[in-house]
Each structure stands twice: as structure tokens, then as C-alpha cells.
Amino acid sequence: MAGDEKRFKTAFDSLHALVYFVPEVDAALTGVGLRPGRMPYFAGRAAAMGAVGPEVVAATFYNFNPEVVARVIPRAWTLATPEQVLEARLDGVDKALxxxxxxxxxxxxxxxxAELAREAAAGCTGEGRPLYAAHAGLGWPGEPHLVLWHAITLLREYRGDGHIAALVLNGLSGIEALISHHATGRGFVTAAAKLTRGWSDEQWEAAEAGLRDRGLLDDGGALTEEGIAVRDRIEVATESAARGPWNRLGAEKTARLEELCRGLSARVVEAGAYPAGVFTQGRP
Incomplete structure (x- = not known):
């Protein structure tokens, strides 16, 4: 897309990420046996990889506390198979959209x-992209609105896998990615990051101290010059690694897809797909 994080998030990501908020998906996943709470999120997103253990989920989701993941994975797979989870998830998305x-x-x-997004997704490759590759191995749905959702899921996970690679290359752990992104002024507020990603106050403070020791944060919690440079390198690398689908689609079709998806995103947001303020935050 060239497209930056904010453009991707507002035009495309909101059409995928509703899966984590709408009651239809939660009802479908708990309906096949998953327990309410964090389990539907972790199992629903990870199911494309099969009945993997908590280590794989924590590695590919990256900024969640592994201790939190281990509370629900692999138990989820004793309650519902990955195939049941995937079927329920898509059924919930169908009802929600x-x-x-x-x-x-x-x-x-x-x-x-749907047609344009599927064409864009054909420009993704699986090397080094585990979450994308897992979802790319699933069959395509039949209905256009589900084709669109699946294609954007592929684009999102492709972009996310590349982003994680950039974080690793620049030496940021999951919790350090959260803290440094918060320091840019574009990320979660501290309380929300701790709550949603499962980090304790002690873990957070220890990670902040580590970033200060490395010269990435100052004593007030702001990014230093080096910290800003690291975050800038991460964003550049993320954008560079995400170009494949947009190069495949071409500038004219990409602009048309963005126009269409921005309008559809506005519809789902206005219809109440998300709690207030959810799409003010970016990817760590």
C-alpha cells in the first residue's frame, strides 16, 4: 500500500478484528465448548495452526504474557477440536457481518x-510467516462477505508476522514492544496494555528498567533519541515487509480496495462492532 499502520488499521483491520469483539463469535465459540474469557481469543486465532501448545501461541502472538496463554492453551483443545473452533468462528463472523x-x-x-482482497492475498508468501501460513492453508469460504473477511485476515496476519520479525531484529521482547509503543503516544495506555496482555506491575516495571538500561527510555518513561530510532526502524521494516500483496494488486486496484474497505469499515464501526475507542490504538 503502500499504506502505513494507521491506514491499514482504519481501512482494513477493522473488518477482520471485529471477530474479537462481536457477541456472535463469542457465542459460537463458547457454544462448541470453549470457556468464556480469554480462551475464545487464543483458541480462535490459533486454531488454524492445529492443536499447538502454549509456547507456539505465545511466540506467534508475541506481546501476551506466556503465563496467561498457558492458562487456557492446551486446555482449549480438550474442549473443542481446532476444526470445530474454526467452523464456529467462521459461523460467528457470518452472523456478525x-x-x-x-x-x-x-x-x-x-x-x-472480496475479489480485490483475494487477489491481494495472492501476493503474500508463507516463508517465515507462521500465522499467515496457517490461515492460508484453510479453504476459502463461498460467500463474498466471508471471502473478504478471510482475505483481510490473511493480509493482517501476513503484516503481523512481518512486524514481529522487525521487533525481534531490533531486540524488543513482547512486553518491551508494548512499552516502547506506548511511549510513542500511539499505543495502549499502560493500564489497558497490562490488563489485555496479562502483564503484572512487577513485570512491567522490570521491563521498563531494562529499556532504560539499554538507553531506549529516559527516567520519565519517554523514548530517548535511540528509542525513537529503534521504533522508526521497526515501522520502516514492517511496511517494507508488507508490500507483497499491494505490489501484486497494483496502485489503481489497491486504491479502489482501500476506498471500498474504508466505507465498509465505517459501516461496521457505526453499527456498533466495537466498544468506544478501540480503534484509536495501533499495533505494538
């Missing part, structure tokens, strides 16, 4: 966006 888009779910805009 049908509700959120209303009659527009059958529109020409959705059909066109």
Missing part, C-alpha cells in the same frame, strides 16, 4: 472488495 452490514452484505461493493 450479516447483522452489521444489513442488506449491504449482498452488495456489489462487498463482492468487488
Amino acid at each position: 450479516t447483522r452489521l452490514l444489513g442488506e449491504h452484505v449482498k452488495s456489489d461493493d462487498v463482492a468487488e472488495a
Whole structure:
């Protein structure tokens, strides 16, 4: 896309990420046996990889506390198989998009966006992209709105895998990625980051101390010059690693897909797909 993080998030990511918020998906996943709480998120997103252990989930999700992951994985796979989870997840997405888009779910805009997004996803490659590759191994749904959701899921996980590679290359652990992103002013507020990613106050303070020792944070918690340079390198690397699908699609089709998805994203947000303020935060 060239596209930066904010453009991707507002035009595309909101059409995928509703899966983590809408009641239809939560009901579908708990309906096949998963326990309410964190389990539907971890199992729902990881199921494409099969019945993997907590180490794999923590590694590929990256900025969650591994201790939190281990509380629900692998137990989730004793309650529902990955295949059951995947089927339930897609069924929940189907119901949610049908509700959120209303009659527009059958529109020409959705059909066109689905076709373009699928073409863009064909420009992704699996090397070094475990979450993308796992989802790319799933069959394509039949309905255009589900094709669109699946294609954007592929684009999102492809971009996310590349982002994690950039974090690793620049020496940031999951919790350090959260803290340094917060320090840019674009990330989660501290309390939300700790709560949603499962880090304790002690773990957070220890990671902050480590970043200060490395010269990336100052005593007030702001990024130093070197810290800013590290975050800038991460963003440049993330964008560079994400170009494949947009190069495949070409500038004209990419602009058209962004236009269509921005309109569809506005529809689902306005229809109440997310709690207030969710899409003000970026990827760590």
C-alpha cells in the first residue's frame, strides 16, 4: 500500500478484528465448548495452526504474557477440536457481518472488495510467516462477505508476522514492544496494555528498567533519541515487509480496495462492532 499502520488499521483491520469483539463469535465459540474469557481469543486465532501448545501461541502472538496463554492453551483443545473452533468462528463472523452490514452484505461493493482482497492475498508468501501460513492453508469460504473477511485476515496476519520479525531484529521482547509503543503516544495506555496482555506491575516495571538500561527510555518513561530510532526502524521494516500483496494488486486496484474497505469499515464501526475507542490504538 503502500499504506502505513494507521491506514491499514482504519481501512482494513477493522473488518477482520471485529471477530474479537462481536457477541456472535463469542457465542459460537463458547457454544462448541470453549470457556468464556480469554480462551475464545487464543483458541480462535490459533486454531488454524492445529492443536499447538502454549509456547507456539505465545511466540506467534508475541506481546501476551506466556503465563496467561498457558492458562487456557492446551486446555482449549480438550474442549473443542481446532476444526470445530474454526467452523464456529467462521459461523460467528457470518452472523456478525450479516447483522452489521444489513442488506449491504449482498452488495456489489462487498463482492468487488472480496475479489480485490483475494487477489491481494495472492501476493503474500508463507516463508517465515507462521500465522499467515496457517490461515492460508484453510479453504476459502463461498460467500463474498466471508471471502473478504478471510482475505483481510490473511493480509493482517501476513503484516503481523512481518512486524514481529522487525521487533525481534531490533531486540524488543513482547512486553518491551508494548512499552516502547506506548511511549510513542500511539499505543495502549499502560493500564489497558497490562490488563489485555496479562502483564503484572512487577513485570512491567522490570521491563521498563531494562529499556532504560539499554538507553531506549529516559527516567520519565519517554523514548530517548535511540528509542525513537529503534521504533522508526521497526515501522520502516514492517511496511517494507508488507508490500507483497499491494505490489501484486497494483496502485489503481489497491486504491479502489482501500476506498471500498474504508466505507465498509465505517459501516461496521457505526453499527456498533466495537466498544468506544478501540480503534484509536495501533499495533505494538
